[in-house]
Amino acid sequence: MTKIKGLRDIEPYVAGSQPKEKNIIKLNTNENAYGPSPKVGQALTHFDVHDLRKYSTLDQENLRIALGKQLGVDPNQIIVGNGSDDILSMAFLSFFNSAEPVLFPDLTYGFYKVWAELYHIQYHEMPLNEKFEVEVADYFADNGGIVLANPNAPTGIFKPLDEIEKIIQANQDVVVIVDEAYINFGGQTALPLLKKYDNLFITRTFSKDASLAGLRVGYGIGSPKLMAVINAVKNSVNPYNVDSIAECLAIAAVESWDYYDNTCQKIMESRDWFSDELKAIGFQVLPSTANFILTRPAGISAEDLFNYLQSKQIYVRYFPKVERIKDYLRISIGKQEEMEKVITTIQELLP
Numbered sequence: 057m058t059k060i061k062g063l064r065d066i067e068p069y070v071a072g073s074q075p076k077e078k079n080i081i082k083l084n085t086n087e088n089a090y091g092p093s094p095k096v097g098q099a100l101t102h103f104d105v106h107d108l109r110k111y112s113t114l115d116q117e118n119l120r121i122a123l124g125k126q127l128g129v130d131p132n133q134i135i136v137g138n139g140s141d142d143i144l145s146m147a148f149l150s151f152f153n154s155a156e157p158v159l160f161p162d163l164t165y166g167f168y169k170v171w172a173e174l175y176h177i178q179y180h181e182m183p184l185n186e187k188f189e190v191e192v193a194d195y196f197a198d199n200g201g202i203v204l205a206n207p208n209a210p211t212g213i214f215k216p217l218d219e220i221e222k223i224i225q226a227n228q229d230v231v232v233i234v235d236e237a238y239i240n241f242g243g244q245t246a247l248p249l250l251k252k253y254d255n256l257f258i259t260r261t262f263s264k265d266a267s268l269a270g271l272r273v274g275y276g277i278g279s280p281k282l283m284a285v286i287n288a289v290k291n292s293v294n295p296y297n298v299d300s301i302a303e304c305l306a307i308a309a310v311e312s313w314d315y316y317d318n319t320c321q322k323i324m325e326s327r328d329w330f331s332d333e334l335k336a337i338g339f340q341v342l343p344s345t346a347n348f349i350l351t352r353p354a355g356i357s358a359e360d361l362f363n364y365l366q367s368k369q370i371y372v373r374y375f376p377k378v379e380r381i382k383d384y385l386r387i388s389i390g391k392q393e394e395m396e397k398v399i400t401t402i403q404e405l406l407p
């Protein structure tokens with residue numbers, strides 16, 4: 057067979073599986089078990105299908121206005137995307153074009169490395185310390201930009217805002233991206249720092265707190281200087297990156313945020329309860345400020361527990377290829393009754 061020239065060789069990001077079976081407890085991709093607010097359902101029912109004949113809005117002005125009001129930021133400082141993956145991917149393309157390496161932790165959202173490779177961006181992975189925490193001083197080295205998930209994934213550990221600020225302050229000649237995918241589960245947002253630093257770019261998603269992972273909506277917030285660049289890149293890749301239904305439903309979600317305050321609160325309570333239960337049976341549990349926990353089982357290997365739980369229709373995430381956490385499982389926090397089922401299922405195996 058003739059060899060085809062020009063084909064790209066890339067090791068892709070491996071997302072958690074989406075099993076087809078019903079009646080499973082799905083705790084493997086940090087989704088939100090409570091589902092979207094009733095207002096989102098109503099917005100979908102009332103969406104006029106005839107409107108789909110037109111392209112979607114180019115700049116999601118109505119959604120940006122709603123978000124601007126919710127967050128207290130100028131809507132012109134917001135860009136919306138097809139999930140925050142879309143925003144982060146465009147941010148890498150837009151902001152990391154220097155010869156120096158971009159810095160991010162060795163243990164963080166696996167996609168950062170994939171985008172760096174895809175876009176031929178030099179990078180250094182800075183090891184988290186032995187407690188799986190970001191070491192602020194590591195980010196004072198020369199670099200071409202910084203990406204930090206806060207809270208971090210898959211650890212769930214949150215870095216206080218004053219420490220994040222030290223990193224932003226010390227790196228004002230490059231862009232610092234703070235990925236706040238999990239911020240509404242008890243973290244402290246970097247939004248107030250936007251007034252002080254025009255090198256800060258914050259990304260957010262509707263996939264976790266707003267329980268709309270399937271809708272694919274995320275957004276970025278930054279200074280006018282950064283917005284001009286990322287909007288130009290967006291319009292060079294896929295100007296209609298957000299579909300009309302997604303924009304309409306995301307607006308309904310923002311306008312019914314009371315519902316989400318309540319469901320996020322329930323998730324945080326279940327997380328803390330679940331962590332205590334695991335600790336009581338000897339498991340190590342990292343302190344989480346997200347909608348998942350990272351745990352090192354006791355009395356059974358991570359692999360065996362993963363397989364056992366799966367045999368009981370409970371899906372969690374296991375990272376056998378990631379050396380530092382190959383003995384750990386990441387478990388998303390579902391509804392309280394689901395977490396109780398996980399605990400009783402584990403107790404049946406490890407009395």
Ligand SMILES: Cc1ncc(COP(=O)(O)O)c(C=O)c1O
Nearest residue numbers: 139140141165205237261263274
């Ligand atoms: C840290 C982090 N950032 C970004 C994302 C992407 O989320 P989405 O593309 O669904 O907005 C995820 C998804 O799991 C994540 O864990």
